[in-house]
Amino acid sequence: MGANDQVTAQASAVGDIDEYMERVGQRARAASRAIAKASTAAKNAALKAIADAIERDVDALRAANARDVERAKRNGQDPAFIDRLTLSDKALKTMIEGLNQVAALPDPVGEIGNLKFRPTGIQVGQMRVPLGVIGIIYESRPNVTIDAAALCLKSGNATILRGGSEAIESNTALARAIGEGLASAGLPADVVQVVETTDRAAVGKLITMTDYVDVIVPRGGKSLIARLIADARVPMIKHLDGICHVYVDDCADMDKALRIAENAKTHRYGTCNTMETLLVAEGIAPRALPMLGKLFHDKGVELRVDAASKAILHASGLDDVKDAQPEDWSTEYLAPILAVKVVASLDAAIDHINEYGSAHTDAIVTEDHDRAMRFLREVDSASVMVNASTRFADGFEFGLGAEIGISNDKLHARGPVGLEGLTSLKYVVLGHGEVRQ
Amino acid sequence: MGANDQVTAQASAVGDIDEYMERVGQRARAASRAIAKASTAAKNAALKAIADAIERDVDALRAANARDVERAKRNGQDPAFIDRLTLSDKALKTMIEGLNQVAALPDPVGEIGNLKFRPTGIQVGQMRVPLGVIGIIYESRPNVTIDAAALCLKSGNATILRGGSEAIESNTALARAIGEGLASAGLPADVVQVVETTDRAAVGKLITMTDYVDVIVPRGGKSLIARLIADARVPMIKHLDGICHVYVDDCADMDKALRIAENAKTHRYGTCNTMETLLVAEGIAPRALPMLGKLFHDKGVELRVDAASKAILHASGLDDVKDAQPEDWSTEYLAPILAVKVVASLDAAIDHINEYGSAHTDAIVTEDHDRAMRFLREVDSASVMVNASTRFADGFEFGLGAEIGISNDKLHARGPVGLEGLTSLKYVVLGHGEVRQ
Incomplete structure (x- = not known):
């Protein structure tokens, strides 16, 4: 998406936001098919190329982030908020290291386990497969853009990232690096999409597009999560209090x-x-x-x-x-x-x-x-x-290599969620012409 | 619950149904703590005692079912419906066999897997644990009462069963057998509760009581599931079309x-x-x-x-x-x-x-x-x-021993859902006084 689209989307009424998000969803679903079958080598190459692009374009990235920080200060945000928003040298370094670490993790996709012969002659096992399309909703930390994109990409999922409006310039700059990395590895650009509008209606649409989004991972404070729980129709892997x-x-x-x-x-x-x-x-x-x-x-x-x-x-x-x-x-x-x-x-x-x-x-x-x-x-x-x-x-x-969050839910994944938590198991049956009696 | 409570609940307005269902939910949550820590021996004894009670009280059961069938015929239900509703000799035998088969399956609860030492000295693994409280919503087949209760009980969950109004007498009679089985094994009666009102509002409440119900398993036709999807706030393991x-x-x-x-x-x-x-x-x-x-x-x-x-x-x-x-x-x-x-x-x-x-x-x-x-x-x-x-x-x-349904969902469980699908994994950490640096 170019800058013009972004302006259009941002300026549009709720009706247009709906259409825009539908298109984002359709593209994500299509891209999810491609990334699900991408080779481990291609995914790792993309992760490393994203790291390289961030390193190379670090000045432009810092400038974009500085504009976000400047605006946040003008808007009277408190120091803790400014701290979360700022891409410090350390934060940039951690991001790049994170990408390389995720590249080094074993690929969970395609693993077949538990393959057993049944008395009928068929062999039944379970294959680890991506969930499909993952929506990430987060607040002011722009590093989530990279951390979440990396984990979703490695686990073979397409991702729709919706960051806080305060970090829109930083996130758009990071999205450019992600796009370059995907392209250089021959993967479709739509594998990772950053929602380029700050309109809140985009979140409302994202959490209800059950046709296009398989799971939502919200990362943020209690009030964000509470709001999402009330309205979401897409299942969530959610992190509530830690008492x-x-x-x-x-x-x-x-x-x-x-x-x-x-x-x-x-x-x-x-x-x-x-x-x-x-x-x-x-x-x-x-x-x-x-x-x-x-x-x-x-x-x-x-x-x-x-x-x-x-x-x-x-x-x-x-x-x-x-x-x-x-x-x-x-x-x-x-x-x-x-x-x-x-x-x-x-x-x-x-x-x-x-x-x-x-x-x-x-x-x-x-x-x-x-x-x-x-x-x-x-x-x-x-x-x-x-x-x-x-x-x-x-x-x-815990040895998961990385985490996309910590789940308080009971279904699917409990506790720290790593690559495995972004996948599920389907049954595979290997036969030799067997039929059911 | 006695017959009087039942009449009260059936006759009550929506307000009272809400209160009734709240009580059912609270009891289920309390019972879920007890059944989660029950021994394998106690759970198996309960399953066998339920089978024995059905066998012993088969005449009363047949009479209750005959009243349901009679009423359904008067109401002009079609032969396929009557067939699903009828507890034939074969259906009764299959139910009893099913109970004994589930008793013979290995207990999934408490299994610890993947226990590995980390460089910090702690050992991290995952323990299989019950989901908590499972709500089963089904239509005319009374045998689901026993099949679902057996699987939920063995997997350490408390269950709230809401069958079709057409099978209310059969289900109430089966609930009596379940209650006897639980009592004889020293397990609380509330581990399996049958909703004793045919008011539809009970379903609406059941699928939104997120404090008391951890998952809903709907078993029935497309229109039932579609209705539930629209209103549920509790996560569902749902079975849609098979194309x-x-x-x-x-x-x-x-x-x-x-x-x-x-x-x-x-x-x-x-x-x-x-x-x-x-x-x-x-x-x-x-x-x-x-x-x-x-x-x-x-x-x-x-x-x-x-x-x-x-x-x-x-x-x-x-x-x-x-x-x-x-x-x-x-x-x-x-x-x-x-x-x-x-x-x-x-x-x-x-x-x-x-x-x-x-x-x-x-x-x-x-x-x-x-x-x-x-x-x-x-x-x-x-x-x-x-x-x-x-x-x-x-x-x-597939070798799961039994199934509570087939999941079309991607999160948690895909395909046939057996005992494992009614559990989840929590992390366990074994330390020796380690702290984080």
């Missing part, structure tokens, strides 16, 4: 408990896999809580505690705590604040997590095998851990 | 082609994996079509053919064919009617299938390895076959 727990069991090793609780809360405050609630077993609380309380107090973490925790902390000389309110058990602080509760037993801990958690990531600290296994099985979360920090819930740390 | 193709390639073995085409079309006309369109490669058409045409003509199958096929068939002396209309390529006849088309190449066959098919089941007949592999990879359907009849697309034939 993560660490449960310190009666049989915990105190060194591990302190190390894990500290890392889970204070390694980074603003990530979805950060601990938001600390649960401590009644039996170990008199010993554990004073140490844990001091640790967090010294780090400047505000503690919001239940009555039992308060009594123990007070007795140990720590008065600087707040009373937890009911909503604290279901709040994702993303800040130096921690809810703390004493629980009567492993069962009470599991019940609390299943009731108030967000099915994201939860950990137990214990030396007891049976309790560890019960926690693993009975906590209904995407990632469940024994004696490890919740901060490990991440595509790279 | 299945057999493609006879230039390199086909004619014996295999005749055998497979005959079986795929005439083994049973009314099933979703029956062939609806026959594609024949240009090169083999002059030799293959006369034989195929005679075969189907002799079996009384009406042929709707394109111009090229017509010319060849006429030349061979077969005049009794109709001209295919555009809609024939996308029609699921479920009848002795077959659309026939000559295609120029393998590519044309793949394009036709991806354009007009329903992504259900498609087969190629060929002796050529490369073409077979291209067809397997490039046809975007749930089941893709080489030299085998499309009729094999079935949970039992």
Whole structure:
């Protein structure tokens, strides 16, 4: 699409946006057939060529990004927003490295597993295949344009990218690099399309075009996702809150408990896999809580505690705590604040997590095998851990190579979603003329 | 629920139906926690006890079913409908056998796979876990009550069953047997709930209770599914049309082609994996079509053919064919009617299938390895076959032990859905005090 089309699309009424998005959808569906059968070599060549194009055109890219940043500043956006929007040298380098890393990952498409003979003589197995067309809806971070395009391309999917209006110039410049990379590898340009209008109606259309879009991956804050859930007809792989727990069991090793609780809360405050609630077993609380309380107090973490925790902390000389309110058990602080509760037993801990958690990531600290296994099985979360920090819930740390997001959903993919999560399995049958009796 | 509750629920306005369904949902969610951690032995004992209860109470069951059948006849339902509604001796026997077969299947829940050490020292794997609460919406066949309950129970899910109003007495009697089986195995009664109101508003509520229901499996005709798609907020594993193709390639073995085409079309006309369109490669058409045409003509199958096929068939002396209309390529006849088309190449066959098919089941007949592999990879359907009849697309034939349906969806599960399709994988992390650097 040229600059003229873009202006037309941006200037158009909702009716025209619908038509524009229909065309984008039709092209994506057609391109999905081509990319689904593209060779591994062609896909890897495209990924490397995109990296080369970004490196070569880095000045133009910086200039486009500077215009976005300038406009955002004029519009009074806060520093955190400007930070997310800015393509720093480090962000550019990470993008290029990411492309080369995805190129180096094994191609999941076409893998056949589990091929077994049946008594009838046919052989039945499952082949990993792309999902088809993936719509990515994101906010101000322009690096998502490259990260998402790379993962979708490698997994054989066509992609429709809809970034935030604040990053439109950066995204359009990145789209040019993607287009060049695809062309140099002989792949159709429509394999990755960037929606070149900032009209919100485009999102409304994208999430309801069930004929052309197979799945939507939203990446952004709670309010974006909530809005999408209400209106989407296309299935979503969605990432909601991370209300993560660490449960310190009666049989915990105190060194591990302190190390894990500290890392889970204070390694980074603003990530979805950060601990938001600390649960401590009644039996170990008199010993554990004073140490844990001091640790967090010294780090400047505000503690919001239940009555039992308060009594123990007070007795140990720590008065600087707040009373937890009911909503604290279901709040994702993303800040130096921690809810703390004493629980009567492993069962009470599991019940609390299943009731108030967000099915994201939860950990137990214990030396007891049976309790560890019960926690693993009975906590209904995407990632469940024994004696490890919740901060490990991440595509790279889990060995997926990269991630397009972390799914809170139960269907299809739970937890960090890598290349496999962007594919599905179809049945293949190898026969020799067999028919059903 | 007692008979009084039922009457109340049936007599109530939409407001009360909402409250009733909320209660059903809350109970199902609570029961899902219990059944998710139930032992394999308890689940199998429940399945066998349900079989025993059906066997013991078979007279009461027959009487309840007779009342449903009687009412349906009075309401002027057609013989096919009556047939689906009737619990014949054979249907009862199959139900009991099914329960015992599901009991004999391996328990998928709790299986841990792919457990690998990461460079950080943690071990990461995936554990198979139930989806949670499954809503089954079905029409007149009361045997679905038992089949669906058995599969959901074995896979550790709580179930809400909403059968057709015509089968309400049969379903209520079967629910009694299920309740007895659960009780005798010490499992909560709410693990399987039958919605005891025939009010349609109950379905509307069921498919939107995202807090209490994790997935809906609709089993029924096209119009039911279309209605559900329009209104559902809960994800669905849904089964749409089966517009299945057999493609006879230039390199086909004619014996295999005749055998497979005959079986795929005439083994049973009314099933979703029956062939609806026959594609024949240009090169083999002059030799293959006369034989195929005679075969189907002799079996009384009406042929709707394109111009090229017509010319060849006429030349061979077969005049009794109709001209295919555009809609024939996308029609699921479920009848002795077959659309026939000559295609120029393998590519044309793949394009036709991806354009007009329903992504259900498609087969190629060929002796050529490369073409077979291209067809397997490039046809975007749930089941893709080489030299085998499309009729094999079935949970039992594929070795799943049983199936709850056949999914046309791309996310989560494609093709026949067995116990695994009613579960998902969560990440488990085994550590020794590791924290993230």
